[in-house]
Structure formats: structure tokens, C-alpha cells
Amino acid sequence: MMRWIDLFHRWTGGIIGLVLGLLGLTGAILAFKTWWLAWLPGAGDAQRQDIAALAAQMETAMAAPGGPPQSVLFATHDFGLARLTRDEGAGAYADQSGRIVAEWGSKWDRVELWLFDLHHHLFFGDTGETxxxxxxxxxxxxxxxxxxxxxxxxxxFKWRLVPKRMSRPAIVTHHRDIGIVFAPLLFLSMTTGMLMVLKPITTAIFAPGTGLTAPFEASKVEGGPLAAKLDWAAMFTAARARYPDAEIRLVSLPRKPGGLILVRLRQQPEWLPNGRTLVWFRPENGALVDTRNVQTMPAGIRAYNAIYPLHAGKVGGILWKLVIASTGLVLAMLGSFAVWTFWFKRPKPRARPARPAPLPAE
Structure with a gap:
């Protein structure tokens, strides 16, 4: 049995280790994304959540050249810029007065965008995500x-941050020992990453009866055409009336005829940075249509919403970010060294001793 476990571990590590190493490295970098975007003008501004400021940002975004964006993601406590998303990966960062401070035409124009796509989709869309x-x-x-x-x-066992030397025995020993030290964190990282993507498994665990999306679906109401001017202050006030302590995080405009305007809010107990408390409005007049309070949803749905914050270091402050980043770097080291030792440092087979020639028959 141990021989088969060893064979599985070595062969699959040699084949898939580079993918895991890449996911670990990109994840470690993305954990501190807001830190290396701090050079953008306004990125360090204090977050504003007053209705007047949010409404003014929406009015400016709706009147921007190129037409209304697909969505507006408002500033957070650690990143003072709003993000506007447009078609074909285009978008912009705007400060909280609405002034555009950076703009791009595709994801390839921004490091954080293509790095995110590499980590989540391996540049191959849904197939890469799977x-x-x-x-x-x-x-x-x-x-x-x-x-x-x-x-x-x-x-x-010996604790070493890096291999003692770059020989195969030293790398294998280091791989084994550093792996067991980080095993609980690697287990958590792998589990949360897998659960975010492989939805049949996630559904069976967290929402076997209802499914993951059904609790968040809006009422079957068809909206009209998007009005040229909406009273965003009144809409945000209506949302706050339903959820007084919630943070207004994102506005998503209809992407096809008949769709509704969706506003996402984050209530204080929610770990998700953008929350999953939802409010829908009619696009033609801004009338409130429906809401979903994530705090009243089944425990399985609320547990599922904790997966991404744990995986991405979005909860627990700087300490958990450091833990997640160090786990990603260890995974990158384990994966890359596994591939290198398996394909390029494999021990040479021992030469078999030559058999003695048979004695001639008398």
C-alpha cells in the first residue's frame, strides 16, 4: 500500500506540481493587491459610505464617456478607489469624487487583472478554472x-525554510519536512480553492436541497429600459432603510433587456468583502423590487460564503494575509521543486552487473 501511495505522490506531483506552484505564487501576490496599488492617486483616501457621496459617484459614472458601465464597485476601508467595469475587460479606477485616475481597454493593460485571470482561469476561461x-x-x-x-x-524531521543544498536528497528531505509544517494551511488552501470551483461538490456539501444560486435569485419581474437619469440617492436610501448598518458595495446594471439593477450590500457579520445581501431596483424608475437578506439564509449558504474570504485572506487582518501569502509561497516552492527533481534530478538506474559467461561444456 505504501509503495502505491509513494508512486501516486511522486508521479502526480511531477505532472501537476508546476500548476500548483503557479497558483500558489499568483495567490501570494494577489493577497497584497491593495498594497501594490497604493501608488494610484486616491488609493489611500478614507472610505466614504454616506448616501450623497455614493450617489454622486454613480451619477458621474453614468455620465462618463462611453456610456454607463456594467458595474461600479465602491471603495473599501483599505482601498480608496471605486472600480468601473465595462465590456471586453475594459474599465477604470475612479476616486470618490468620481474623477478617473486610471483607465484600461482590456485586462492585459493591468497587471492585477491578468494576474487574477491567471490565478482563477489559467488564461483559459471556464476550462482553465475547472x-x-x-x-x-x-x-x-x-x-x-x-x-x-x-x-x-x-x-x-528538521526545520528548514529552504533546502540545505540543491541536491535531490536534500530537496526531497526539505519537501517532506516543510510540507508537514504547512500541511494544515495547505489543506485549507486546497480545500477552499477546490470548493470555489467544483460546484457539484460544493452544492452537495453546503446546499444539497436548494442549490447555491436559488436563494439569491430575484423575483420574476421584468424591468424596462434603463433611464437616462435615476435618483441614486433615493435608491441607496431605500436599501439602507432595509439594512441600516450595511455597507453599500456594488451596483450592477442590467446586461440584457428586462434585467434589473442589483445593489450588493455587506452587513457587519458578513466576511465576504462585497457581501451577499441583495437589493433589486427597476431600471426605468428606480423603484425597489425585491431583497435577499443573507443573514436569514440557511447555515450551509452562510458557510459557503466564508470560503472565498478564508482562501483570499479577506478576513483576519494583516496576520491572516501573511499566513495566506506564506502558504502560497511554500506551495510555489514545493510544486516547482517537485517538478524539477522528478524530471531533471531523477536518480540514474543502477547498472546491472554483467552475468558471467557460461563455462564451455566438456
Whole structure:
């Protein structure tokens, strides 16, 4: 049995290790995205959540050249810019007065956007996302089988941040020991990554009866054409009347005829940075249509909403960000070294001793 576990661990590590290493490295960088975007004008401004400021930002965004955006994501406590999203990956950052401070025509114009796409989709859309989810599932098996294999050699454990030398035995020993140190965090990272992507598994665990999306669906109401001018202050006031302590996070405009305007809010107990408390409005006049309070939803749905914040370091402050980033860097090291030692540092097969020639028959 141990021989088969060892074979599985080594061969799958040699094949999929580079993908896991790439996911770990990009995840570690993205954990501190707001830090390396701090150079943008207005990025360090204090967050404003008063109705007048939010309404003014929406009015400015709606009147911007190029027409209304698809969505507006408002500033957070650690990033003082709003993000406008447009078609074909285009968008802009705007300060809280509505002034555009950076603009792009596609995701390739912004490092944080293509890095996010690489981490989540491997540049291959839904197919790449599925591959990343399967890689995370295999990575979860790596953690389990690695712990089993480590147990036999636990008495040889030595703590080293990096290998003692770049020889195959030293790298394998380091791989085994640093892997067991980070095993709980790697297990959490792989599990949350896999659950965000492989929806059949997630649905079976968290919402086997209702599904993950049904509780968040709006009433079957068809909206009219988007009005040229809406009373955003009145709409935000209506949303706040329903959820007085909630933070207004995002406005999403209809993308097809008959759609509604969606406003996402984050109530204080929610871990998700943009919340999952929803309010819908009619696009022709701004009348409130429906709401969904995530705090009254089943426990499974609320538990599912905690997966992304845990995975991305969006909860727990700077300490958890450091934990998530260090786990990503360790995964990058484990994955890349696994591929290198498997394909380029494999031990040479021992030469078999030549058989002695048979004695001639007398």
C-alpha cells in the first residue's frame, strides 16, 4: 500500500506540481493587491459610505464617456478607489469624487487583472478554472498522502525554510519536512480553492436541497429600459432603510433587456468583502423590487460564503494575509521543486552487473 501511495505522490506531483506552484505564487501576490496599488492617486483616501457621496459617484459614472458601465464597485476601508467595469475587460479606477485616475481597454493593460485571470482561469476561461479546481483537489490528496509518507520518517524531521543544498536528497528531505509544517494551511488552501470551483461538490456539501444560486435569485419581474437619469440617492436610501448598518458595495446594471439593477450590500457579520445581501431596483424608475437578506439564509449558504474570504485572506487582518501569502509561497516552492527533481534530478538506474559467461561444456 505504501509503495502505491509513494508512486501516486511522486508521479502526480511531477505532472501537476508546476500548476500548483503557479497558483500558489499568483495567490501570494494577489493577497497584497491593495498594497501594490497604493501608488494610484486616491488609493489611500478614507472610505466614504454616506448616501450623497455614493450617489454622486454613480451619477458621474453614468455620465462618463462611453456610456454607463456594467458595474461600479465602491471603495473599501483599505482601498480608496471605486472600480468601473465595462465590456471586453475594459474599465477604470475612479476616486470618490468620481474623477478617473486610471483607465484600461482590456485586462492585459493591468497587471492585477491578468494576474487574477491567471490565478482563477489559467488564461483559459471556464476550462482553465475547472483545471485549477481539479489541480486543487489533487493538491488536497498530496497533503494527505504526504502526511502518510512523512509519518514513517518523522524521527528525521528538521526545520528548514529552504533546502540545505540543491541536491535531490536534500530537496526531497526539505519537501517532506516543510510540507508537514504547512500541511494544515495547505489543506485549507486546497480545500477552499477546490470548493470555489467544483460546484457539484460544493452544492452537495453546503446546499444539497436548494442549490447555491436559488436563494439569491430575484423575483420574476421584468424591468424596462434603463433611464437616462435615476435618483441614486433615493435608491441607496431605500436599501439602507432595509439594512441600516450595511455597507453599500456594488451596483450592477442590467446586461440584457428586462434585467434589473442589483445593489450588493455587506452587513457587519458578513466576511465576504462585497457581501451577499441583495437589493433589486427597476431600471426605468428606480423603484425597489425585491431583497435577499443573507443573514436569514440557511447555515450551509452562510458557510459557503466564508470560503472565498478564508482562501483570499479577506478576513483576519494583516496576520491572516501573511499566513495566506506564506502558504502560497511554500506551495510555489514545493510544486516547482517537485517538478524539477522528478524530471531533471531523477536518480540514474543502477547498472546491472554483467552475468558471467557460461563455462564451455566438456
Amino acid at each position: 483545471v485549477a479546481g481539479i489541480a486543487a483537489l489533487i493538491g488536497l490528496l498530496f497533503v494527505i498522502t504526504g502526511a502518510i509518507l512523512w509519518w514513517r520518517l518523522r524521527k528525521t
